[in-house]
Structure formats: structure tokens, C-alpha cells
Amino acid sequence: MIQVFTTGGTIDKHYYDANSEFEIADSLLPELLQEANISDPYQIAGLLRKDSLDITEQDRAAIVDAVAGTSAQRILITHGTDTMPETAQALAGISAKTVVLMGAMQPARMRRSDAVFNLGFAWAALKLLPPGIYIAMNGDVFEAGRVRKNLAAQRFERD
Amino acid sequence: MIQVFTTGGTIDKHYYDANSEFEIADSLLPELLQEANISDPYQIAGLLRKDSLDITEQDRAAIVDAVAGTSAQRILITHGTDTMPETAQALAGISAKTVVLMGAMQPARMRRSDAVFNLGFAWAALKLLPPGIYIAMNGDVFEAGRVRKNLAAQRFERD
Amino acid sequence: MIQVFTTGGTIDKHYYDANSEFEIADSLLPELLQEANISDPYQIAGLLRKDSLDITEQDRAAIVDAVAGTSAQRILITHGTDTMPETAQALAGISAKTVVLMGAMQPARMRRSDAVFNLGFAWAALKLLPPGIYIAMNGDVFEAGRVRKNLAAQRFERD
Amino acid sequence: MIQVFTTGGTIDKHYYDANSEFEIADSLLPELLQEANISDPYQIAGLLRKDSLDITEQDRAAIVDAVAGTSAQRILITHGTDTMPETAQALAGISAKTVVLMGAMQPARMRRSDAVFNLGFAWAALKLLPPGIYIAMNGDVFEAGRVRKNLAAQRFERD
Numbered sequence: 158m159i160q161v162f163t164t165g166g167t168i169d170k171h172y173y174d175a176n177s178e179f180e181i182a183d184s185l186l187p188e189l190l191q192e193a194n195i196s197d198p199y200q201i202a203g204l205l206r207k208d209s210l211d212i213t214e215q216d217r218a219a220i221v222d223a224v225a226g227t228s229a230q231r232i233l234i235t236h237g238t239d240t241m242p243e244t245a246q247a248l249a250g251i252s253a254k255t256v257v258l259m260g261a262m263q264p265a266r267m268r269r270s271d272a273v274f275n276l277g278f279a280w281a282a283l284k285l286l287p288p289g290i291y292i293a294m295n296g297d298v299f300e301a302g303r304v305r306k307n308l309a310a311q312r313f314e315r316d
Numbered sequence: 317m318i319q320v321f322t323t324g325g326t327i328d329k330h331y332y333d334a335n336s337e338f339e340i341a342d343s344l345l346p347e348l349l350q351e352a353n354i355s356d357p358y359q360i361a362g363l364l365r366k367d368s369l370d371i372t373e374q375d376r377a378a379i380v381d382a383v384a385g386t387s388a389q390r391i392l393i394t395h396g397t398d399t400m401p402e403t404a405q406a407l408a409g410i411s412a413k414t415v416v417l418m419g420a421m422q423p424a425r426m427r428r429s430d431a432v433f434n435l436g437f438a439w440a441a442l443k444l445l446p447p448g449i450y451i452a453m454n455g456d457v458f459e460a461g462r463v464r465k466n467l468a469a470q471r472f473e474r475d
Numbered sequence: 476m477i478q479v480f481t482t483g484g485t486i487d488k489h490y491y492d493a494n495s496e497f498e499i500a501d502s503l504l505p506e507l508l509q510e511a512n513i514s515d516p517y518q519i520a521g522l523l524r525k526d527s528l529d530i531t532e533q534d535r536a537a538i539v540d541a542v543a544g545t546s547a548q549r550i551l552i553t554h555g556t557d558t559m560p561e562t563a564q565a566l567a568g569i570s571a572k573t574v575v576l577m578g579a580m581q582p583a584r585m586r587r588s589d590a591v592f593n594l595g596f597a598w599a600a601l602k603l604l605p606p607g608i609y610i611a612m613n614g615d616v617f618e619a620g621r622v623r624k625n626l627a628a629q630r631f632e633r634d
Numbered sequence: 635m636i637q638v639f640t641t642g643g644t645i646d647k648h649y650y651d652a653n654s655e656f657e658i659a660d661s662l663l664p665e666l667l668q669e670a671n672i673s674d675p676y677q678i679a680g681l682l683r684k685d686s687l688d689i690t691e692q693d694r695a696a697i698v699d700a701v702a703g704t705s706a707q708r709i710l711i712t713h714g715t716d717t718m719p720e721t722a723q724a725l726a727g728i729s730a731k732t733v734v735l736m737g738a739m740q741p742a743r744m745r746r747s748d749a750v751f752n753l754g755f756a757w758a759a760l761k762l763l764p765p766g767i768y769i770a771m772n773g774d775v776f777e778a779g780r781v782r783k784n785l786a787a788q789r790f791e792r793d
Contacts, residue, residue: 167649167651167654170649172644172647172656172740172741172744174644174715174739174740174788175785175786175788177644177656177685177687177716178655178656179649179654179655179656189433192428192429192430192433193430193433193434193455194421194430194454194455194470194471195433195454195455195456196454196455196456196471197455197456208654210654238651239654262353262651263649263651264649266744266745266746267649267743267744267745268586268743268744268745269351269743270351271351271352271353273432273433273436274348274351274352274354274432274433274435274436274439275352275436276433276436277432277433277434277435277436277437277438277439277440277455278436278437278439278440279436279440280433280436280437280440280455281436281437281438281439281440281441281444281452281455281457282440282444284455284456284457285440285441285444285445285457286444293440295353295354295355296352296353296354296355296356296436296439296440296443297354297355297356297443298440298443298444308652309652311353311651311652312353312355326490326492326495329490331485331488331497331581331582331585333485333556333580333581333629334626334627334629336485336497336526336528336557337496337497338490338495338496338497367495369495397492398495421492422490422492423490425585425586425587426490426584426585426586427584427585427586427745428584467493468493470492470493507751510746510747510748510751511748511751511752511773512739512748512772512773512788512789513751513772513773513774514772514773514774514789515773515774580671587669588669589669589670589671591750591751591754592666592669592670592672592750592751592753592754592757593670593754594751594754595750595751595752595753595754595755595756595757595758595773596754596755596757596758597754597758598751598754598755598758598773599754599755599756599757599758599759599762599770599773599775600758600762602773602774602775603758603759603762603763603775604762611758613671613672613673614670614671614672614673614674614754614757614758614761615672615673615674615761616758616761616762629671630671630673
């Protein structure tokens with residue numbers, strides 16, 4: 158069983174005309190995973206619904222608790238990109254599970270987005286990597302504590 | 317440098333009204349990889365443009381030659397699903413490279429398709445797996461010689 | 476109340492991997508009309524699910540009966556393009572209603588398709604035109620009996 | 635010849651990760667009209683690239699000048715929805731041309747949007763209506779001076 162936790166972020170943003178702004182909406186993960194036609198059993202639970210800049214230390218503690226508390230050995234976390242490295246760092250004490258954080262630079266609801274590729278990439282990382290805390294973005298895998306987002310280049314880099 | 321070889325298959329099918337049929341068209345791989353916003357350098361070359369049921373032994377020999385001949389150590393091959401296991405088997409003599417075959421059950425040109433997820437998944441498999449010949453489909457990795465397509469279930473399975 | 480009748484055609488084709496062929500699937504019209512966020516009330520009924528080359532005289536008689544029998548004054552018919560002019564001709568005896576036939580050269584399930592534009596175009600034609608039988612395709616309106624499909628050019632033309 | 639003028643609005647919004655906001659980007663109209671496979675010749679010119687709440691009286695005067703100055707008899711204007719009625723009103727002095735304003739509640743770059751339906755609908759209105767200034771939205775046609783946007787209902791209504 159693979160456990161998916163959603164926390165919000167760009168990947169799940171939707172456009173709302175009423176206030177002319179994007180906001181985080183229902184996660185598209187269930188729909189995207191269904192289209193992917195994958196064999197492994199999985200379950201999805203929503204933990205947060207926040208822009209990652211708004212994630213507090215209390216929120217992070219809740220994410221750590223959820224990861225520590227699940228019986229699953231492989232956990233995928235969707236997360237906003239801006240503070241993804243901080244959440245990965247917060248999870249670093251969990252040693253016996255494979256945890257992969259991923260997100261997107263473009264909402265999954267856009268016609269053209271990195272979201273689905275990133276999801277597929279993260280899914281493989283989750284299955285193939287040994288226990289540890291990882292970020293899977295830009296077609297690359299980064300270990301917690303050694304990664305930063307380069308905002309200008311819209312890329313994650315080794316730190 | 318990652319080398320991508322395209323050979324046709326459902327992933328690249330397009331609908332043609334003139335004859336009311338789907339046919340293999342220009343590969344969408346360049347567009348899909350651009351949307352994915354990946355960091356690794358790659359190059360794409362078209363080897364074949366065939367439904368995999370029409371791939372001959374001569375075609376397979378050409379694929380093997382291309383994989384053996386490239387200086388790249390990591391090679392992604394897009395391929396129709398029906399005879400993907402046979403092509404993987406044909407490549408089994410190549411031992412020093414990581415080769416991943418992938419395709420899709422739905423054309424990448426459809427609004428809903430497994431193509432982009434599969435591409436992301438295969439890309440991670442390509443980066444994380446040791447040398448060998450693999451099929452990456454349905455969110456799973458199979459070794460050449462130990463895999464078959466279950467046509468009724470639309471899934472790849474261990475053989 | 477606008478009455479929508481679906482009869483199949485390319486607009487509703489889906490790809491089936493099991494036999495490597497497209498086939499007519501559930502109509503996407505309900506989903507497309509919901510996305511369009513339109514004000515008018517409408518109802519959708521499925522009459523046929525056929526490639527228009529397979530539509531028989533008996534099928535056409537059933538379409539005519541359905542159009543004659545509904546209490547709606549404005550009727551939209553989705554239809555394959557190859558024999559759309561014949562069905563329009565068969566409906567020519569109905570004089571007190573506005574009937575618009577439309578379809579698509581690319582399935583609505585493709586990422587890039589003329590289906591949604593054509594649907595919007597046909598919807599306006601349905602609201603703005605006086606009673607009569609019309610084909611709305613390629614951003615143009617044609618009267619029944621004066622239209623043919625140019626297969627080579629993938630366009631409808633005045634006949 | 636149909637003249638298309640783009641002025642910005644939600645229809646052309648794109649998501650920018652760098653500032654976590656939607657902003658108006660290059661118009662998708664050229665791409666959308668190409669997919670629509672329409673017969674009529676048309677040309678597209680960009681007048682503004684603004685959220686319609688930011689359109690000034692000077693901007694409106696420039697739109698009126700452009701519409702008055704083109705030799706085309708049929709003019710389509712893409713426009714943000716919030717002040718579309720005001721721009722229609724500003725154009726009301728132009729009597730010999732058919733002018734249709736349209737936009738979208740969801741960006742055309744979203745997977746699910748009313749943009750393409752609205753474009754098809756507006757295109758038919760442009761071809762079928764007599765000279766006048768119209769708004770085509772929500773599958774309905776409104777005359778300039780008799781229309782308002784109901785922000786809460788996300789609909790245009792007769793005023």
C-alpha cells in the first residue's frame with residue numbers, strides 16, 4: 158500500500174473568477190492516478206490545503222506525525238515548491254520509510270503542466286529508492302537537507 | 317546525456333478524419349519533455365514509426381544496433397505495447413547500459429492518457445536503475461524476459 | 476428548453492487499446508456543455524452511437540421521428556460528418572423548428588480538436604437562426620440540401 | 635475578412651510560479667482559431683494586455699478608434715469580463731459594423747474552460763447578427779447597454 162498525503166501547493170491550484178485569483182482547490186491527485194492506470198494499491202488523504210509559504214511549524218509537525226503514524230512504508234507527499242526543502246528537512250528524523258515530496262511549477266489543471274510528469278517520476282522514485290526523505294522535481298531526485306529551490310530558474314538544485 | 321529513441325506505438329497515435337482511423341504521427345515526446353521542465357540534457361531520435369505488431373525482426377535488429385551504437389549510457393525507448401516484451405528480450409545482450417522501454421495504452425494526444433505519467437515514471441527508472449533492460453509501465457518496473465502484456469486487463473505483468 | 480440528440484460520429488470517438496482502434500464511446504456532450512457554463516436549460520438524449528457511414532435509412536427515419544416528436548423548438552444533433560448532409564436532407568420536411576447538425580473532424584477527447592469550438596458555434600446558430608435545417612461546421616452555416624463534405628480538404632462546402 | 639482584437643482578460647491568463655500569480659500572457663486566440671479549422675479568413679491584432687478592471691477611459695477610446703478604423707465589417711474583441719459591458723457601451727456609437735465582445739470565466743490555458751465554447755459561440759454571433767454591438771457570453775447574446783455581469787452567479791444577465 159502506498160500512502161499519498163496532499164498538502165496543497167501550486168499543483169492543486171484552480172482559477173476563481175469571482176476574485177480574479179488562483180486558490181488551492183480539491184486535489185487532482187485521485188483523477189491523475191486513475192488516468193495513470195497503475196497497478197499498486199494506494200490511498201490518498203488530505204492533510205493541508207495551503208500555499209507552502211503559509212505552512213507553519215505546527216503544520217509541519219502535523220505532516221511529520223502523519224508520516225510517522227501511517228503503517229505504509231512508502232509515502233508520497235504533494236507540496237508547494239517554495240518551502241518543500243524545509244518540510245523535507247523536518248521529516249529527516251524518519252529513517253525507516255521511503256518518503257518522496259513532489260509538486261509542480263504549473264497547476265495540474267493547466268493544459269500544459271509539469272504536474273503529471275512529476276507525479277510519474279515521483280512514483281518511480283518512491284518504488285525504487287531505499288528508505289530516506291527525498292524531493293523529486295525537474296526529473297531529478299534530491300536528498301533532504303541538500304536541496305534548494307532556485308526561484309529565478311524555476312528549478313530545484315543541489316545545495 | 318540521455319538518449320531517447322522513438323519507434324511509434326499508441327503513445328504517438330493521432331486521429332485522421334480522412335480515413336476515420338488512428339495512425340502513428342509525429343512523436344509528441346519533444347513537446348512532452350519540454351513541458352516537464354527537466355534538468356538533464358537529452359536528445360531524441362526517431363527510429364521507427366510503427367504499430368508494434370508490425371515491427372519485424374529486421375526492425376528489432378535496427379533498434380539493438382542503435383542502442384549498442386550510441387555513446388549514451390541511459391536510453392529511453394518509446395514503443396507500442398503489444399510487442400514491447402519481445403523488443404526488450406532482443407536487447408537483453410546489452411549489459412553495460414540502462415535501457416527503459418515505455419509506451420501508453422492511450423495516445424498522448426488524448427485529453428486523458430497514461431502517456432505523461434508513464435514518461436515521468438520511465439524517466440526516473442532510467443536515472444535510478446543499474447544497467448539492464450527494463451519495461452516501465454503501469455507504475456511498475458519489469459525486467460526483460462520476465463514480463464508479458466495482459467491484453468484483457470490492459471496491464472503488464474510479471475511472467 | 477433546447478433538445479440535444481447525440482447519434483455518434485467522430486466527435487465521440489475514443490481509443491481502445493484492446494483492439495488498437497477508435498470506437499464511439501459515451502458522448503462527451505454532457506461534460507462539454509457543463510464546462511461551457513451556459514444559461515439556457517437543455518436536455519440530452521442519445522439516439523444512436525454510430526459512425527455516420529453506418530447510419531441506415533431506418534436510423535434516419537428514427538432521427539426524423541425524434542425531431543418531429545419533441546416539444547422543443549430548437550434541436551441540436553451531434554452527427555458524424557461523412558453523411559451529415561444526407562441526414563440534414565432527410566429532416567428537410569420539418570419546417571417549424573430550428574435544427575442544427577454538428578460534429579467534429581477530431582474527437583472531443585483529443586487535446587486539440589475542433590469539437591468544442593464547433594459546439595459553441597452550433598449553439599449560437601441554434602439560438603439565432605429562424606426555423607430550418609442547418610449544418611454548422613468549420614465556422615460556417617449551411618442550409619440542408621445545399622452542402623457537401625469535401626473529404627480531401629476536410630471542410631464542408633456549399634453545394 | 636474578420637478582424638479579431640485582443641485586449642487581455644481572464645481568457646489569456648497564465649500561471650507564473652515566480653510570483654505565484656496568474657497574469658495575462660500571449661493570447662491563445664491564434665492557436666484556438668487554428669484548431670477550430672474555420673473557413674473564413676481572419677486577422678488578429680493585440681490592442682491591450684490588461685485585466686479589464688485596469689482598462690482606462692483612454693484604453694477604451696483606443697479600442698473604439700481601432701474598431702472604427704478597420705475596414706472590416708465584422709470585429710471580434712476578446713476582453714476581460716468585469717468591465718466588458720462598459721466597453722460595449724463605449725462602442726455603441728459605431729452603427730455600421732457587427733462587433734462582438736467575448737471572454738471567459740476560466741483561462742483558455744486550463745484543461746476545463748469555457749473559453750473555446752465561448753469563442754465558437756461568438757464566431758457564429760459575429761457571422762449571423764446584423765450590425766450592432768453585442769456581448770456573447772454564457773451561450774447567450776446581449777446588446778450593448780442592456781447587460782451586466784452578475785459576479786456572484788458568474789453569469790451575464792440582461793439589465
